Amino acid sequence: MFTSNRHVLRSPYPDQLKAILNIASATQSRDWLSHWSQIDMTGTPLWNLPGLAQQLGVAQISLKDESARSPLGSFKALGAPIALLRLIMRRWPDHQLTAKDLFEGRHRGLLGQFTVISATDGNHGKALAAAAQAVGCQCVIVIHANVNEERERAIAAYGAQIVRSAGNYDESVEEAARLATKNNWNVVSDTSYDGYEDIPRDVMQGYSTIAAEVVEQSGSTADRCAFTHVFVQGGVGGLAAGVVGYLWEFHQLKRPRFVVVEPKQADCLYQSAVAGQVTKATGSVDSLMAGLACGEASPLAWKILQAGADHFMTVRDTDATEAMRVAATGNHRDAPLLVGESGAAGLAGLMTLLQQSAWKMEAGLDAESRVLLISTEGATAPSVYAECVGETAESVLARQAAWLKRAA
Known part of the structure; x- marks a missing residue:
């Protein structure tokens, strides 16, 4: 399923949203995280995937690889x-x-x-x-x-x-x-509810570290974003809000389009976009994409997403599995990548969207598009990963190391 957000704003980043998420607080959070031994704050890789971009018919695909953030294996180490x-x-x-x-x-x-x-x-x-x-x-x-x-x-x-x-x-x-x-x-929850907003806001500020690194690594400037489209995972909406808020404030009217992706059976953000207000998911909620298997959106995150996310869509578990395999396989131009079940949602969304001509046109995707994907996790459940991909995480990383050696 795919829908465009009829409430999206094409305006400078609003002051009322800046009171929730802002670059100054994100910068402070990033500094604090630098003191924790479990975090690598030199920056996770931003992979360029020219082979996949050519295959899918877009100008550029970049993937931010949070599997390398921490021994914890995912972006959650930031929040x-x-x-x-x-x-x-x-x-x-x-x-x-x-x-x-x-x-x-x-x-x-x-x-x-x-x-x-x-x-x-x-x-x-x-x-x-x-x-x-x-x-x-x-x-x-x-x-x-x-x-x-x-x-x-x-x-x-x-x-x-x-x-x-x-x-x-x-x-x-x-x-x-x-x-x-x-x-x-x-x-200490990453989702807000009535009377409980301070801690979910703090979690989202930590997630903004990803967007800050992307700006630096991609050579983006306030007037020129390196990407036309950003595909980001849904869940309760915290990561998506952190990324949307940071890049919107940084780029203002020059911001990219944001596409929020979630499992078909855990479609609380998609349904909220259709209804124009926070709404529960319509499916079973249980999903292979375990980190995104949420039935209710965070109302605080929704304030950012209702104003800033351009499109919402859902993908099937089989789409995520296929995206995991595509990432793991690599090719002579693209490194094999360790992308977990929830981490694959953005790539699954892109691949799905490009197969639907009407959705593709509505999202403004074409041969000139420059797409950013965020892989939020590696093999955080190694046996599940191996079952999905048909190969162990260690095997994929070994092939990645060999690819890097050849490319050097």
């Missing part, structure tokens, strides 16, 4: 740690806490009885658990019935207490809120 630090600093405003000292564990005595909790499909919970372990606070992670044991073990490895709930992701969010109220714990 949860910033939200945790800002939460702690708000809780103890007179202690002159710094990101460097917190990440180095110098306030463990202060934080030993402080507990954070969140629901997750995997990556957000793992990032929060790792950040909590670094600063020295307690962490409880709620996972729902469809989260596989491989992802559960990866979270538990960072010292988090795991609570398994029935139902889907949205029901695990409700369970996390219930436990927080009962035990006086602190919810």
Whole structure:
């Protein structure tokens, strides 16, 4: 499914949205993250894929590869740690806490009885658990019935207490809120709800790091964006809002078109665009693209997306699998890339859109288009990845290393 956003603004970045997401706060978040040993802040690769661009009939395809961001394996390493630090600093405003000292564990005595909790499909919970372990606070992670044991073990490895709930992701969010109220714990969620906006906003500011790096790596200027189109994953909308907000503020009227992509059965953003207001998904929500299997959009993220996202679309799980395989295969001009299930959504969206002539025309895609994709994760569930691609992550990375050696 594909729809254009009838509420999109073609204006300078509005002040009311700047109060939610802005470049100044994103820059501060980026500086704070540089003090965490789990993050590589030299910048993740921005791959140029000329072979695929020629095959699909566009001028350029670039892919931002977040699989290399951290041992955590995904872009979520940028959001949860910033939200945790800002939460702690708000809780103890007179202690002159710094990101460097917190990440180095110098306030463990202060934080030993402080507990954070969140629901997750995997990556957000793992990032929060790792950040909590670094600063020295307690962490409880709620996972729902469809989260596989491989992802559960990866979270538990960072010292988090795991609570398994029935139902889907949205029901695990409700369970996390219930436990927080009962035990006086602190919810660190990437989705907002009534009366809960500060922490999701902080998470989105961390995600803006991706857009900031893309600007630098691509040679974009305020007056010239290196890309005509940006395809970005949906989910609750946090990543999409972080990318849209940053690039819109940076480029103003010269911003690219934004296409938000989500699973067909977890279409809360698509349905919100059709309805003109936050609306629940219409499908089962369960998806191979586990990080995007969300039934309800974040109202805070929606404020950015309703104004700034040009198009919304859905893809099938089989489309994501095909995109994973295309990325992994590579060719003599394109490196083989390790792109996980949720990370493949943008490429799946592009490939799907280009097969539909009416949608392609409506989105303004043609032979002159320069497309940015964001691969949000690598093989965060290695067995799932191998089953989808027919090859292990280690094998793909070995072929990538050989390709780079030949290209040098």
